[in-house]
Amino acid sequence: MKTDRKNPKESENLARGENENTSESNNNRLLDLFEVDFVRQGTSRRDFLKVLGFSFASAAVLASCKRPVLKALPYIIQPPELTPGQALYYASSYYDGHEYSGILVKTRDGRPIKIEGNALCSFNKEGTTARVQASVLSLYDDARLKSPTEDNLPVSWEIIDKKITSELTRINSTGGEIVLLTSSILSPSTAKLINEFGARFKNFKWVQYDAISYSAVLEANSICFGRQVIPDYHFRNTSVVVSINADFLGTWVSPVHFIPDYISRRKPDNEEKDMLLHIHFESGMSLTGANADIRKKIKPSEEKILLIDLYNKIAEKTGGEIFPGVPYREDLSELAGNLIESKGKAIVLSGTNNVDIQIIVNGINLLLGSYTECIDLNNSLNIASGIDSNMENLVNELNNGTVNALIMYNVNPVYDYPDSNKFLAGIKKTELTINMTVSLNETVGRCKYECPVHHYLELWDDSEIIPGQLSLSQPCINPIFDTRSFQDSLLKWTGKSTPYHNYLISNWEKTYYPHSAFSDFRKFWNESLGNGIFSYKVPERNSFNFNKEGLNKVMKSSSNVLSNGYEIIISESVSLGTGLHANNPWLMELPDPISRQCWENVAAVSLTDAKKLGLQMGSLVKIADGLILPAFIQPGQTEGTISVSLGYGHTNSGPVCKNIGVNMYPFVRISERNKMYGFSIDKPDNTLKRKQLALTQEHYSMEGRPIVRETVLSKYKKDPSSGNEFHKEFESTHKTLYPDVKYDGFRWGLSIDLNSCVGCNSCVIACQAENNIPVVGKNEVIRRRIMHWIKIDRYYSDNPDNPLVYFQPLVCQHCDNAPCENVCPVSATNHSSEGLNQMTYNRCVGTKYCINNCPYKVRRFNWYRYTNNKAFDFNTASDLGKMVLNPDVTVRERGVVEKCSLCVQRIQEKKLQAKLENRRLKDYEIKTACMQACPSGAIVFGNLNDRNSKVSRLFTDPRKYALLEELHTLPSVGYLTKIRNDEKLNT
């Protein structure tokens, strides 16, 4: 597991699979440095005089050196709502075709710089995901399309509009088919507009397409209940959750919506000390598996057998119909017993995009009475509505030449459609092709017309994520480039001159205003826009009827054959999602929460298989033709399976993601009318070459030290401090000759509940956005120079074949007895009277003593200047990318140490606000970036001097401990022990 320190050039060689004698080349390189050396030649008297002359000359230059003249340009007419230097928040919503969140956009002097969750939005509360946090950087992406083009040549909107309108009219007059291909559309106003647009044509079709499809869930519900919806899963009402390959905490459907619900049932500090039991079956290791109480390994091909067996076991006890089936390799009766015990409070989930499997899952949930308390078909999630077969038919039609015009919006089928060549051949046969997208991607340049659309922070829109729960999007900045929203383009091509903004308002006046209690529409609109949301009660639809036919058919059809070879699982990446945001350097450098590796996708193999195939970490393994990936030895991976994530391998989506990793979409298969995210092979080949992986954490054992402390529910019920026995022991040994330091006024503290943290990585990007943390690139990550101020350490324990997983967010511990402070020769790091471990960049000389003396390894060193440096060509290298920087936080220079400041800029801001308002600070008023972004509320910040503050109460919790407290560093960051549910099921 352990690798030596390598310089970047060397790792490049390794990446190319070249083996060279590295130590020799290293020496040569070192010697090169000294070749142009003055030292060897000796110093002559002449040199001395030269130095003398130079010093006089430079003294003269220095004496005349002037600071640059800075200009200050005021507004011509200042907007009344704007105070220069003060943040202004706009309520808006995020939707990229795959993920939704209600958000607040923080703007400073007209620039959006940070995304926060909208606490009023009941869908996600204040929580956000890493991708939502990072989306603000995509606004300032230089790879965005900057103007409309025709045949890849820039044209004006007037010309393009004229040409498109006339072509559409011509095609329509001949009765030609016009197809609109979009990502899933959440917006009711846009949907209405699309329908109006389509009504003008004789032959119009609207196809929605999702790169990562939930088609099977939609179709299964359509077959079973006659409703083509993704139901909402209410984890807060459940007692038992059985999930099979459904990573609902990491990627499946909408983690940001599920995490708070799930976590609310994972906290045992309620009266009954009751906790949700979570059993997870999966092939690869996912966030959900890592958080489950019991995790079982399964091959994808076994899933159907398991579900049929489970159905039969439950049906046996509840008196349902039993179907013939092969029993699963393990006895499921206890599991079934548990589910029946919690009847009405149990959910069974499957993440597999297979209609048969989803129908069986529906059948089981029906037997368990999960509808509608736990699974809500009425308040369904509109997150995705693409049906795989529709897209399949469209591509066939395109190839048959029956489609005359294809208009695409926010899709990238050349990248993410499994058979992209077929799609490309199809659009070549189409007369009129129009592509509308925000940023450069593989599909851009393949169509006749490119009509670039606004970034979501530049446009007006609405969304309806759950029927009756609406939210608005509003522009927070003027369009940066010559772009136009999709809806405005449609309106233009419909021949209407009204902007979409007006269309949206009039639609809301007609459709939603009558549902409100307001007497005046302007008031209603302003209120909704200010809150960002509006909800009304949708009349309950008739109760559903379960159509058993579908289930009968599925059960009677033969179950799939087990393969003896290797099964490849293609899954969504927690960082990159569908790959839409791959050019976002923050996300590219965000380590995967499980593998802790970034800048690449890897083939996760199990320990046994690695041994069998002779694979090491980073060994290049050939899985299929054109699919060579570095291996990642993943504890907990099912034997005989390999997991690879999507989103990488872009060829034309901008400089950051170009040729990074491998695109897995071409390996997605269409089978039984659904996209199958996986395939099987006989055996992968070890190419005997190796590549160095950008790992941010290489060690995964706690080496028997109580770093993450945990207990089980049964012990917790008897003694809440169970698992935390060391705490008392260490506390008793803390003796000091020095008097206790007393903090008057404030003493800031941070509490992290390890039982709530699911490891979703949202805090990492929130911190990066808030604190201007640079991206360093793959080579620097390999050299362990990643700059993240908060990292989520992942540990394994127990059996390496199926380990228990722990997540531990690690920030600067702000020790009262800080080892770093004592060793700084220039006192650049010292302690504040509020308990903060201060880091002063302008004083730091970069000795790195503090880094070496920090037992938590939370300090980061700026090895290079990452700003305005073309060697680090990420967001801070260009003027556009630098617009995202938070003006309240210093951009660090080369040669200084930096670390978590507990968001001191937010502390100071709120303190000032309280002073200005002549009041005391309120608890929960100051929120650090990590705390605000956390969807599970695991992080709590506050004043430890205030006995009533939430963080003080958590610090007195028997579960509280400090990391490495035996060192007597007295951290201001406390952790709460993790609890696993061991009740009911003791297998």
Place this chain on the structure above:
Amino acid sequence: MALLILLLVINIPVQSIGIQPKDSVGNNPGMLNAENLVRGERLFFGLVYQDNKSINCAGCHNTRESDTLNWNPDALEISRKYLDKTTEDLNRVLLRPSGQKMAQVHKGFQLTTEDIILIKAYMDRFVDIGLKKNKPVITNLFLFIIASVLFLFSITDLIITKIVKKRWINYSVLIVTTIFIINTLVIDAIALGHSKDYAPFQPIKFSHAVHAGQNGTDCIYCHSSAPYSKIAGIPPENVCMNCHLMVRNGTRSGATEIAKIISAFEAKKPIEWIRVYNLPDHVFFSHAQHISVGEVKCQECHGKVEEMNVIKQVGDLSMGWCINCHRTKKINIHNNKFYSEYIDLVEKVKKGVVDSVTVRMVGGTECMKCHY
């Protein structure tokens, strides 16, 4: 050796900016020859007598850079304004000005059209060459070099040449020059990067003395975000226009300067003010904290702005300058409920253990109060 490299790096050759000849000068390119230019210059400087009276344009309109405020537009400004205009325009403004103030000062001018053509031809040159620079006076650097030479001489003389017989002369020269050199170095090193007394010329000759002093406009009227935000704010043009919609003529400045703001507002162009008070990026400073919470008067840091025609940086904005105030400035913890959080401190004040609370006592001298 490292020093040598450092010096090499510092000693970047300073490129001199060449004066580019302009293609067309004025509307009468035929008039442009050396003789006519001299005649124009003489007219401008009032060296040509007309009816026993000379008009010295340069007396009011500067031809060289000046460090005192001259309300009248300088030659460069006029030449820029009239570069693309005809001689008739200049003629009309010079001889029959519409403005009250200009009519007063330009009264009784007797210039022929030819004179004006010559003056214009002369003035047009300023667009290319700019105003004349003042010759540098003897600076510290000059003294520093003399002192260094003296120092080197005496030390060589003492050890090698021994020309000066009376050794005490050499010793005293050595002592004096050493003190001078060290003193200069220390002072200059401290001031390096500071810009105390920085008073750049602004695109508009805006006088705080007129606005804040004579007219008594409150600072907050224009710098309206100072009590609420970290930035005091430069007034947006619409705030200027609140008054200047009506006030079009200044008592001393006439219409020229006010016309600039009006035309900028009408053309929707921002005025490119030169920032005077510049803090480094690693310093966080909030006006709201100081003005609204600390109740510091603007003048305490910015000096008597209401007496300044040209705004000048008063403090050196060094960290010592900030910290000295934070050490001594007293705060009234009973005035603001926020400070009731400091239980011990409140208790101490009550008991009379401390007679007053300074900013330092509530952590005002800690690093992360300003640097983050």
